[in-house]
Amino acid sequence: MKFFDDIRIGDLRELGKHQFTAEAIKRFAASFDPQPFHMDEEAARRSHFGALCASGWHSTAACMRLIVDYHKRLAAEMIARGEQPAKIGPSPGFKNLKWLKPIYAGDTVAFASEVIELRPSGSRPQWGVVRMQTIGTNQKGERVYEIENIAFIERRAA
Amino acid sequence: MLDRGTEISIAIPMPRIYFEDFVPGAVTTYGPRTVTREEIIAFASEFDPQPMHLDEEAAKKTMLGGLSASGWHSCAIMMRLLYDGFLVNAASMGAPGIDEMKWLKPVRPGDALSVRLTVLDKREPKTRPELGFVQFRCELLNQQGEVVLDSAYPGMFAKRNRGAAE
Numbered sequence: 001m002k003f004f005d006d007i008r009i010g011d012l013r014e015l016g017k018h019q020f021t022a023e024a025i026k027r028f029a030a031s032f033d034p035q036p037f038h039m040d041e042e043a044a045r046r047s048h049f050g051a052l053c054a055s056g057w058h059s060t061a062a063c064m065r066l067i068v069d070y071h072k073r074l075a076a077e078m079i080a081r082g083e084q085p086a087k088i089g090p091s092p093g094f095k096n097l098k099w100l101k102p103i104y105a106g107d108t109v110a111f112a113s114e115v116i117e118l119r120p121s122g123s124r125p126q127w128g129v130v131r132m133q134t135i136g137t138n139q140k141g142e143r144v145y146e147i148e149n150i151a152f153i154e155r156r157a158a
Numbered sequence: 159m160l161d162r163g164t165e166i167s168i169a170i171p172m173p174r175i176y177f178e179d180f181v182p183g184a185v186t187t188y189g190p191r192t193v194t195r196e197e198i199i200a201f202a203s204e205f206d207p208q209p210m211h212l213d214e215e216a217a218k219k220t221m222l223g224g225l226s227a228s229g230w231h232s233c234a235i236m237m238r239l240l241y242d243g244f245l246v247n248a249a250s251m252g253a254p255g256i257d258e259m260k261w262l263k264p265v266r267p268g269d270a271l272s273v274r275l276t277v278l279d280k281r282e283p284k285t286r287p288e289l290g291f292v293q294f295r296c297e298l299l300n301q302q303g304e305v306v307l308d309s310a311y312p313g314m315f316a317k318r319n320r321g322a323a324e
Contacts, residue, residue: 095258
């Protein structure tokens with residue numbers, strides 16, 4: 001990750017794509033969200049969703065995995081260039097998570113994020129607070145997912 | 159309507175809880191469910207492979223000061239507690255999203271988590287008479303009674319009097 005001081009509002013990140021298979025949708029649902037429309041094709045067909053679709057929490061988890069992998073790739077590139085990557089702290093939460101459309105079995109969702117706010121942390125001077133909007137778009141170009149993430153990112157030593 | 163002759167591969171219980179049954183101000187608690195170290199590491203390995211969720215020694219050096227569950231794992235556990243607590247019996251039509259989520263404290267291995275659900279408000283969209291939105295505050299508490307997660311979201315439920323979605 002870039003240091004807080006090097007991040008600008010409007011910075012864009014293409015996080016990557018994730019395909020939601022029927023098997024993975026059912027496996028996640030069996031552990032965490034076993035509502036019929038996430039567990040069984042026939043039950044889903046008779047529901048208002050019309051077909052098997054992923055738990056909303058599955059979409060957030062899959063997006064997180066892409067974010068972590070993105071940061072690991074970026075850190076490796078920085079180390080290869082002889083730069084020190086910034087640390088990422090725990091997130092205090094998020095706002096305005098929107099499951100705009102169902103993510104159906106077989107759908108591939110591309111996630112991307114944009115920096116929308118930067119501020120120094122009041123209580124932790126070595127950290128900055130970065131707010132990002134992340135969106136997910138399916139293979140038909142439909143926006144299916146939106147969230148405002150918040151992260152603590154390390155500042156350069158003064 | 160069910161197609162005659164279609165085999166139903168999983169049992170779908172008849173819902174007992176509809177939009178009409180939610181009362182603003184009502185508070186209910188579901189759980190607890192104990193979170194194991196193995197579950198924390200398994201979830202993180204698949205979805206959030208950062209040191210503070212994977213390895214005790216590495217986690218000690220992070221801001222969280224020790225192994226803790228991914229915030230997304232806490233959300234998923236909250237979902238499961240809600241499902242087992244009442245959604246299994248409800249005419250749920252899902253949720254359009256989460257207005258706000260605060261991860262207030264780390265969830266540690268061995269924590270016994272309960273969910274405290276408060277009905278804040280209800281609204282009935284004119285364009286969709288078959289359903290209503292129930293606005294919830296949903297908190298996750300550990301065995302010490304500390305709120306580890308605080309969230310607000312609208313749930314969608316079918317109306318009893320307009321028939322379920324099926």
